[in-house]
Amino acid sequence: MPIRLDGKQVRDAILASLRPRIAALEKTEITPGLAVVLAGEDPASEIYVRHKVKACEDLGIYSEKHLLPAGVTSEELLLLIRSLNSHPRIDGILVQLPLPGQVDEREILMAIHPSKDVDGFHPMNAGNLMTGLPGFRPCTPAGIMRMLEHYNIPVSGRRAVVIGRSNIVGKPMAMMLLEANATVTICHSKTVGLAEECRRAHIVVAAIGRAGFVTPDFVNPEAAVIDVGMNRLHDRESVARIFEGNEKKLADFASKGAVLVGDVHPAVFRNCAAYSPVPGGVGLLTIAMLMSNTVESAERRLARRGGTPIS
Ligand code: NAP
Numbered sequence: 001m002p003i004r005l006d007g008k009q010v011r012d013a014i015l016a017s018l019r020p021r022i023a024a025l026e027k028t029e030i031t032p033g034l035a036v037v038l039a040g041e042d043p044a045s046e047i048y049v050r051h052k053v054k055a056c057e058d059l060g061i062y063s064e065k066h067l068l069p070a071g072v073t074s075e076e077l078l079l080l081i082r083s084l085n086s087h088p089r090i091d092g093i094l095v096q097l098p099l100p101g102q103v104d105e106r107e108i109l110m111a112i113h114p115s116k117d118v119d120g121f122h123p124m125n126a127g128n129l130m131t132g133l134p135g136f137r138p139c140t141p142a143g144i145m146r147m148l149e150h151y152n153i154p155v156s157g158r159r160a161v162v163i164g165r166s167n168i169v170g171k172p173m174a175m176m177l178l179e180a181n182a183t184v185t186i187c188h189s190k191t192v193g194l195a196e197e198c199r200r201a202h203i204v205v206a207a208i209g210r211a212g213f214v215t216p217d218f219v220n221p222e223a224a225v226i227d228v229g230m231n232r233l234h235d236r237e238s239v240a241r242i243f244e245g246n247e248k249k250l251a252d253f254a255s256k257g258a259v260l261v262g263d264v265h266p267a268v269f270r271n272c273a274a275y276s277p278v279p280g281g282v283g284l285l286t287i288a289m290l291m292s293n294t295v296e297s298a299e300r301r302l303a304r305r306g307g308t309p310i311s
Contacts, residue, residue, distance in 0.1 A: 003151060003274040005226070007284035010143070010150045014288040015059065018295050022060055024309035025298050032298035033062040033089040034118065034290075037080065038096045039103065040070035045096045052094065055287045061294055062089060074104050078111050085113040091297035092118030094290065115300065118293035121168060129175050136293045141173035143285025144205065144226055145180065153203070153224045153274060156181035161198050163187045163214070163263075164207030169228055173205050194218070206263035212242040214264040216271055224274040228282050229263025242266065 022032060034056055038049045049065065056063035066080060077099075084093045093116045099105045114124035120136035128135025148155055160182040164170035174186045182203065187194055198204050198218040206214045207228035219225055233239050236250075239259055243249035243266060253259050262278030269275045276282050299309060 002269060002272050004269075005147055005151055005224075005274055005276040005281060007147070007276065007281040010147045011284040011288045013150060014143075014146060014285070014292060018059060018291055020311060021295050021299070021309060024311045025295070025302060026060070027310040028302055028307050030298055030302050031060070031062045031089070032091050032294045033064070033087075034092045034094060034294045035064045035066060035084045035087070035090045036094050036096065037066045037068070037077070037084075039068040039072045039077065040100045042098070045098075049096050052287055052290060055291055056294075059291055061291060064090070070100050072100065072103065074102070074107055077103060077108050081108060081111045085111075085116060090116065091301055092116055092290075092294040094119055116297060118290055118297055119168075120172070120293065126167065126172070129172055129179075132179060136296070137176065137289075138168055138172040139286045139289035139293065140169050140207075140228060140282065141176050142292075143289045144173060144228070144282055145176050146289070147226070147276065147282065147285060148203070148224070151274065155203065157183070158202035159183050159185070159200055160203040160205070161185045161187060161201035162205045162207065163191075163194070163198070164205075164209075164228070166207065169207040170205075173207065173228075177203070177205075208263045210263055211238065211261040212263070212265040214268060216265070216267050219268050219272050221271055221273065223272050225264055225268055225272050226276050226282060227262035227264040227278050229261070229278060230283060231261045231263070232258050233261050234258045 036049050036052055038045055053063050053065055084090050093112045095108055109121050114122045117125050117136055120138040125135040129137055160177045162170050162174045165186050165188045174184045178184045185197055187197055195218045199220050201223055203224050205226045211231040211233055239253045249259055260279050
Protein backbone atom coordinates (compact mmCIF):
# COMPACT_ATOMS: atom_id res chain seq x y z
CA MET A 1 0.00 0.00 0.00
CA PRO A 2 1.59 3.34 -1.01
CA ILE A 3 2.31 5.84 1.77
CA ARG A 4 0.27 9.03 1.50
CA LEU A 5 2.60 11.94 2.31
CA ASP A 6 0.31 14.14 4.34
CA GLY A 7 1.18 17.82 3.94
CA LYS A 8 -0.85 18.76 6.99
CA GLN A 9 1.26 16.56 9.27
CA VAL A 10 4.50 17.97 7.88
CA ARG A 11 3.19 21.55 8.08
CA ASP A 12 2.14 21.07 11.69
CA ALA A 13 5.57 19.65 12.55
CA ILE A 14 7.31 22.63 10.90
CA LEU A 15 5.10 25.13 12.72
CA ALA A 16 5.51 23.31 16.05
CA SER A 17 9.29 23.53 15.68
CA LEU A 18 9.04 27.30 15.14
CA ARG A 19 7.04 28.11 18.30
CA PRO A 20 9.90 27.61 20.82
CA ARG A 21 12.25 29.55 18.53
CA ILE A 22 9.82 32.47 18.40
CA ALA A 23 9.40 32.31 22.20
CA ALA A 24 13.20 32.35 22.64
CA LEU A 25 13.43 35.42 20.39
CA GLU A 26 10.68 37.15 22.35
CA LYS A 27 12.80 36.80 25.49
CA THR A 28 15.41 38.94 23.76
CA GLU A 29 12.70 41.41 22.76
CA ILE A 30 12.74 40.43 19.11
CA THR A 31 9.47 39.61 17.37
CA PRO A 32 10.02 38.23 13.86
CA GLY A 33 8.43 40.56 11.31
CA LEU A 34 7.16 39.95 7.78
CA ALA A 35 6.02 42.57 5.26
CA VAL A 36 3.71 41.34 2.53
CA VAL A 37 3.34 43.50 -0.56
CA LEU A 38 0.36 43.08 -2.86
CA ALA A 39 -0.19 45.20 -5.96
CA GLY A 40 -3.48 45.06 -7.83
CA GLU A 41 -6.60 43.04 -7.18
CA ASP A 42 -5.88 39.52 -8.36
CA PRO A 43 -8.35 37.36 -6.34
CA ALA A 44 -5.97 34.38 -6.05
CA SER A 45 -3.14 36.65 -4.82
CA GLU A 46 -5.49 38.23 -2.28
CA ILE A 47 -6.28 34.75 -0.88
CA TYR A 48 -2.56 33.81 -0.70
CA VAL A 49 -1.76 37.07 1.11
CA ARG A 50 -4.61 36.53 3.57
CA HIS A 51 -3.29 33.04 4.36
CA LYS A 52 0.24 34.37 4.90
CA VAL A 53 -0.91 37.11 7.24
CA LYS A 54 -3.10 34.63 9.12
CA ALA A 55 -0.16 32.22 9.50
CA CYS A 56 1.86 35.08 11.02
CA GLU A 57 -0.95 35.91 13.46
CA ASP A 58 -1.29 32.27 14.55
CA LEU A 59 2.44 32.04 15.32
CA GLY A 60 2.89 35.47 16.91
CA ILE A 61 4.91 36.87 14.01
CA TYR A 62 4.46 40.60 13.41
CA SER A 63 3.11 41.28 9.91
CA GLU A 64 2.41 44.31 7.77
CA LYS A 65 0.25 44.22 4.66
CA HIS A 66 1.05 46.79 1.97
CA LEU A 67 -1.75 47.00 -0.56
CA LEU A 68 -0.99 49.03 -3.67
CA PRO A 69 -3.29 49.95 -6.56
CA ALA A 70 -3.11 48.05 -9.87
CA GLY A 71 -1.66 51.17 -11.50
CA VAL A 72 1.37 51.34 -9.17
CA THR A 73 4.65 52.20 -10.89
CA SER A 74 8.00 50.43 -10.53
CA GLU A 75 9.38 53.57 -8.87
CA GLU A 76 6.64 53.58 -6.21
CA LEU A 77 7.21 49.90 -5.49
CA LEU A 78 10.98 50.42 -5.33
CA LEU A 79 10.50 53.21 -2.79
CA LEU A 80 8.41 50.90 -0.62
CA ILE A 81 10.93 48.03 -0.89
CA ARG A 82 13.80 50.35 0.06
CA SER A 83 11.95 51.58 3.13
CA LEU A 84 11.18 47.97 4.15
CA ASN A 85 14.84 47.02 3.59
CA SER A 86 15.81 49.47 6.33
CA HIS A 87 12.77 48.91 8.57
CA PRO A 88 14.12 47.63 11.91
CA ARG A 89 11.07 45.44 12.74
CA ILE A 90 10.91 43.74 9.35
CA ASP A 91 12.93 40.54 8.89
CA GLY A 92 11.30 39.36 5.69
CA ILE A 93 9.80 41.01 2.61
CA LEU A 94 7.45 39.09 0.41
CA VAL A 95 6.22 40.55 -2.86
CA GLN A 96 3.21 38.62 -4.04
CA LEU A 97 3.55 37.62 -7.70
CA PRO A 98 2.41 38.25 -10.36
CA LEU A 99 2.89 42.01 -10.34
CA PRO A 100 0.89 44.25 -12.70
CA GLY A 101 2.24 44.27 -16.26
CA GLN A 102 3.73 47.78 -16.18
CA VAL A 103 6.01 46.84 -13.25
CA ASP A 104 9.41 45.32 -13.88
CA GLU A 105 9.11 42.20 -11.71
CA ARG A 106 12.81 41.38 -11.92
CA GLU A 107 13.84 44.85 -10.84
CA ILE A 108 11.53 44.68 -7.82
CA LEU A 109 12.71 41.24 -6.69
CA MET A 110 16.34 42.32 -7.13
CA ALA A 111 15.69 45.37 -4.92
CA ILE A 112 14.77 43.23 -1.90
CA HIS A 113 17.83 43.02 0.32
CA PRO A 114 19.10 39.40 0.23
CA SER A 115 19.06 39.35 4.05
CA LYS A 116 15.27 39.92 3.95
CA ASP A 117 14.52 37.81 0.86
CA VAL A 118 12.50 35.15 2.69
CA ASP A 119 11.13 33.84 -0.62
CA GLY A 120 14.70 32.97 -1.61
CA PHE A 121 14.25 34.33 -5.15
CA HIS A 122 17.08 36.90 -5.15
CA PRO A 123 20.05 35.86 -7.35
CA MET A 124 22.28 36.18 -4.28
CA ASN A 125 20.26 33.52 -2.47
CA ALA A 126 20.02 31.39 -5.63
CA GLY A 127 23.82 31.60 -5.79
CA ASN A 128 24.10 30.68 -2.12
CA LEU A 129 22.06 27.55 -2.78
CA MET A 130 24.13 26.74 -5.85
CA THR A 131 27.40 27.05 -3.93
CA GLY A 132 26.18 25.41 -0.71
CA LEU A 133 26.36 28.61 1.34
CA PRO A 134 23.81 29.56 3.98
CA GLY A 135 20.94 31.69 2.67
CA PHE A 136 17.20 31.60 2.23
CA ARG A 137 15.98 28.61 0.27
CA PRO A 138 12.82 28.93 -1.87
CA CYS A 139 9.88 27.82 0.24
CA THR A 140 8.19 25.18 -1.91
CA PRO A 141 11.25 23.01 -2.61
CA ALA A 142 12.47 23.54 0.97
CA GLY A 143 9.08 22.25 2.16
CA ILE A 144 9.44 19.18 -0.07
CA MET A 145 12.83 18.40 1.49
CA ARG A 146 11.15 18.58 4.91
CA MET A 147 8.44 16.25 3.68
CA LEU A 148 10.97 13.67 2.46
CA GLU A 149 12.80 13.93 5.78
CA HIS A 150 9.58 13.71 7.83
CA TYR A 151 8.63 10.45 6.12
CA ASN A 152 12.18 9.05 6.18
CA ILE A 153 12.33 8.79 2.41
CA PRO A 154 15.98 8.20 1.57
CA VAL A 155 17.54 10.79 -0.73
CA SER A 156 21.30 10.22 -0.53
CA GLY A 157 22.50 8.05 -3.39
CA ARG A 158 18.99 7.78 -4.90
CA ARG A 159 18.05 8.78 -8.42
CA ALA A 160 15.76 11.82 -8.47
CA VAL A 161 14.01 13.31 -11.48
CA VAL A 162 12.61 16.83 -11.30
CA ILE A 163 10.18 17.70 -14.09
CA GLY A 164 10.21 21.49 -14.51
CA ARG A 165 13.08 24.00 -14.42
CA SER A 166 11.48 27.18 -13.13
CA ASN A 167 13.55 29.44 -10.88
CA ILE A 168 11.05 29.12 -8.05
CA VAL A 169 10.48 25.36 -8.00
CA GLY A 170 12.28 23.10 -10.48
CA LYS A 171 15.85 24.45 -10.39
CA PRO A 172 16.09 25.02 -6.62
CA MET A 173 14.44 21.63 -6.05
CA ALA A 174 17.11 19.96 -8.16
CA MET A 175 19.86 21.84 -6.27
CA MET A 176 18.45 20.84 -2.88
CA LEU A 177 18.20 17.19 -3.87
CA LEU A 178 21.77 17.39 -5.14
CA GLU A 179 22.85 19.02 -1.88
CA ALA A 180 21.29 16.01 -0.13
CA ASN A 181 23.40 13.71 -2.34
CA ALA A 182 20.76 12.48 -4.76
CA THR A 183 21.73 11.84 -8.37
CA VAL A 184 19.54 14.38 -10.07
CA THR A 185 18.10 14.68 -13.57
CA ILE A 186 16.21 17.83 -14.55
CA CYS A 187 13.57 17.38 -17.25
CA HIS A 188 11.57 20.00 -19.15
CA SER A 189 9.43 20.51 -22.22
CA LYS A 190 12.30 19.65 -24.59
CA THR A 191 13.30 16.44 -22.81
CA VAL A 192 13.26 13.42 -25.10
CA GLY A 193 11.98 10.17 -23.57
CA LEU A 194 10.52 11.86 -20.48
CA ALA A 195 8.54 8.83 -19.24
CA GLU A 196 11.64 6.64 -19.52
CA GLU A 197 13.79 9.17 -17.61
CA CYS A 198 11.20 9.24 -14.84
CA ARG A 199 10.75 5.48 -14.67
CA ARG A 200 14.35 5.06 -13.53
CA ALA A 201 13.89 7.43 -10.60
CA HIS A 202 13.43 6.65 -6.90
CA ILE A 203 12.02 10.15 -6.42
CA VAL A 204 9.94 12.00 -9.01
CA VAL A 205 9.05 15.65 -8.42
CA ALA A 206 6.46 17.02 -10.85
CA ALA A 207 6.43 20.83 -11.12
CA ILE A 208 4.95 21.36 -14.56
CA GLY A 209 1.56 23.05 -14.34
CA ARG A 210 -0.34 20.48 -16.46
CA ALA A 211 -3.20 18.57 -14.90
CA GLY A 212 -2.67 14.81 -14.61
CA PHE A 213 0.38 14.92 -16.93
CA VAL A 214 2.44 12.27 -15.11
CA THR A 215 0.76 8.97 -15.90
CA PRO A 216 1.49 5.47 -14.51
CA ASP A 217 3.99 4.72 -17.30
CA PHE A 218 6.27 7.46 -15.80
CA VAL A 219 6.63 5.79 -12.44
CA ASN A 220 8.12 2.57 -11.10
CA PRO A 221 6.47 0.86 -8.11
CA GLU A 222 9.41 1.78 -5.79
CA ALA A 223 9.18 5.52 -6.46
CA ALA A 224 8.12 8.37 -4.18
CA VAL A 225 6.11 10.81 -6.29
CA ILE A 226 5.90 14.43 -5.20
CA ASP A 227 3.22 16.47 -6.91
CA VAL A 228 3.79 20.24 -6.90
CA GLY A 229 1.21 21.07 -9.56
CA MET A 230 -1.79 23.22 -8.73
CA ASN A 231 -4.12 23.21 -11.69
CA ARG A 232 -7.70 24.37 -11.46
CA LEU A 233 -9.93 22.49 -13.90
CA HIS A 234 -13.05 24.28 -15.00
CA ASP A 235 -14.44 21.81 -17.55
CA ARG A 236 -16.40 18.74 -16.57
CA GLU A 237 -15.03 16.65 -19.41
CA SER A 238 -11.42 16.96 -18.19
CA VAL A 239 -12.45 16.25 -14.60
CA ALA A 240 -14.38 13.14 -15.71
CA ARG A 241 -11.41 11.97 -17.80
CA ILE A 242 -8.79 12.38 -15.06
CA PHE A 243 -10.97 11.18 -12.20
CA GLU A 244 -12.75 8.42 -14.08
CA GLY A 245 -15.27 6.69 -11.80
CA ASN A 246 -14.59 9.08 -8.88
CA GLU A 247 -18.10 10.24 -8.08
CA LYS A 248 -16.91 12.41 -5.19
CA LYS A 249 -14.70 14.55 -7.48
CA LEU A 250 -17.52 14.95 -9.96
CA ALA A 251 -19.86 15.99 -7.14
CA ASP A 252 -17.20 18.46 -5.96
CA PHE A 253 -17.00 19.87 -9.45
CA ALA A 254 -20.80 20.12 -9.71
CA SER A 255 -21.00 22.11 -6.47
CA LYS A 256 -17.94 24.37 -6.93
CA GLY A 257 -17.58 24.64 -10.71
CA ALA A 258 -13.87 23.74 -10.53
CA VAL A 259 -11.53 21.23 -8.92
CA LEU A 260 -7.87 21.45 -7.99
CA VAL A 261 -5.74 18.84 -9.75
CA GLY A 262 -2.04 18.10 -9.48
CA ASP A 263 0.42 17.34 -12.27
CA VAL A 264 0.27 13.66 -11.36
CA HIS A 265 -2.58 11.52 -12.63
CA PRO A 266 -4.46 9.86 -9.75
CA ALA A 267 -3.92 6.41 -11.32
CA VAL A 268 -0.20 6.77 -10.42
CA PHE A 269 -1.01 6.63 -6.71
CA ARG A 270 -2.07 3.00 -6.96
CA ASN A 271 1.31 1.85 -8.20
CA CYS A 272 4.08 3.73 -6.39
CA ALA A 273 5.77 3.57 -2.97
CA ALA A 274 4.69 7.01 -1.71
CA TYR A 275 2.87 10.03 -3.06
CA SER A 276 1.89 13.53 -2.02
CA PRO A 277 -1.74 14.32 -2.84
CA VAL A 278 -3.22 17.49 -4.34
CA PRO A 279 -4.78 19.10 -2.42
CA GLY A 280 -3.36 18.21 1.00
CA GLY A 281 0.30 17.75 0.05
CA VAL A 282 3.06 20.15 -0.94
CA GLY A 283 0.70 23.14 -1.19
CA LEU A 284 0.44 23.31 2.60
CA LEU A 285 4.19 23.54 3.11
CA THR A 286 5.06 26.74 1.26
CA ILE A 287 3.62 29.13 3.84
CA ALA A 288 5.08 27.08 6.70
CA MET A 289 8.54 27.44 5.14
CA LEU A 290 7.95 31.17 4.63
CA MET A 291 7.33 31.39 8.38
CA SER A 292 10.48 29.33 8.96
CA ASN A 293 12.59 31.65 6.80
CA THR A 294 11.16 34.70 8.61
CA VAL A 295 12.09 33.23 12.01
CA GLU A 296 15.56 32.35 10.72
CA SER A 297 15.96 35.94 9.52
CA ALA A 298 14.96 37.27 12.95
CA GLU A 299 17.53 34.94 14.54
CA ARG A 300 20.17 36.44 12.25
CA ARG A 301 19.03 39.92 13.33
CA LEU A 302 19.64 38.85 16.91
CA ALA A 303 23.04 37.37 16.02
CA ARG A 304 24.03 40.67 14.36
CA ARG A 305 23.09 42.38 17.60
CA GLY A 306 25.51 40.02 19.32
CA GLY A 307 22.99 37.79 21.07
CA THR A 308 21.70 34.24 20.90
CA PRO A 309 18.07 33.16 21.42
CA ILE A 310 17.28 32.23 25.04
CA SER A 311 15.40 28.95 25.25
P1 NAP B 1 6.50 27.22 -14.72
O1 NAP B 1 7.38 28.36 -14.40
O2 NAP B 1 5.43 27.38 -15.74
O3 NAP B 1 7.43 26.00 -15.16
C1 NAP B 1 6.89 24.83 -15.66
C2 NAP B 1 7.98 23.90 -16.07
O4 NAP B 1 7.37 22.72 -16.59
C3 NAP B 1 8.89 24.47 -17.17
O5 NAP B 1 10.24 24.25 -16.85
C4 NAP B 1 8.49 23.69 -18.41
O6 NAP B 1 9.55 23.40 -19.30
C5 NAP B 1 8.01 22.38 -17.81
N1 NAP B 1 7.06 21.75 -18.73
C6 NAP B 1 5.97 22.31 -19.30
N2 NAP B 1 5.38 21.42 -20.15
C7 NAP B 1 6.15 20.31 -20.10
C8 NAP B 1 6.07 19.08 -20.76
N3 NAP B 1 5.12 18.80 -21.66
N4 NAP B 1 7.00 18.14 -20.49
C9 NAP B 1 7.99 18.40 -19.60
N5 NAP B 1 8.12 19.56 -18.95
C10 NAP B 1 7.20 20.52 -19.20
O7 NAP B 1 5.76 26.67 -13.42
P2 NAP B 1 6.20 26.68 -11.86
O8 NAP B 1 6.07 28.04 -11.34
O9 NAP B 1 7.47 25.94 -11.68
O10 NAP B 1 5.01 25.82 -11.25
C11 NAP B 1 4.77 24.48 -11.66
C12 NAP B 1 3.49 23.99 -10.99
O11 NAP B 1 3.65 24.03 -9.58
C13 NAP B 1 2.26 24.87 -11.28
O12 NAP B 1 1.11 24.04 -11.33
C14 NAP B 1 2.18 25.77 -10.07
O13 NAP B 1 0.86 26.22 -9.81
C15 NAP B 1 2.64 24.84 -8.99
N6 NAP B 1 3.23 25.50 -7.81
C16 NAP B 1 2.82 25.10 -6.61
C17 NAP B 1 3.35 25.67 -5.47
C18 NAP B 1 2.88 25.19 -4.15
O14 NAP B 1 2.32 24.16 -4.04
N7 NAP B 1 3.07 25.89 -3.09
C19 NAP B 1 4.31 26.66 -5.57
C20 NAP B 1 4.76 27.04 -6.84
C21 NAP B 1 4.21 26.44 -7.97
P3 NAP B 1 10.30 24.56 -20.16
O15 NAP B 1 11.23 25.23 -19.19
O16 NAP B 1 11.02 23.79 -21.21
O17 NAP B 1 9.23 25.47 -20.68
